[in-house]
Amino acid sequence: MPITKISPKHQITIPKEAFEKLRLEVGDFLEVEAIEEGLLLIPKKLISKDQAWFWTQEWQAKEREADEAIASGEISEPFENAEELIRHLRK
Numbered sequence: 001m002p003i004t005k006i007s008p009k010h011q012i013t014i015p016k017e018a019f020e021k022l023r024l025e026v027g028d029f030l031e032v033e034a035i036e037e038g039l040l041l042i043p044k045k046l047i048s049k050d051q052a053w054f055w056t057q058e059w060q061a062k063e064r065e066a067d068e069a070i071a072s073g074e075i076s077e078p079f080e081n082a083e084e085l086i087r088h089l090r091k
Contacts, residue, residue: 014041 002015014024022043031042047055069075079085 002017004012004015006012024043029044029046031044033040033042053059076088079088
């Protein structure tokens, strides 16, 4: 198991194998929790305010519903024109 050293500014280097296994990127954020056994580092992604709507429970529920419909084949074929789409929607 790799070992790292705490720098004078309380910084540590994440060993390459852990960095890659967790698919971390430079600039990522980590939540740090002191637990009985030591430190627990949990990768976190910050969401910009203009993208927060996508992560609401309601939006994610609709995303799951759409994924399930696609997986079960409940999709329409591409339409050649708007009239074809309108005929399909009126069925």
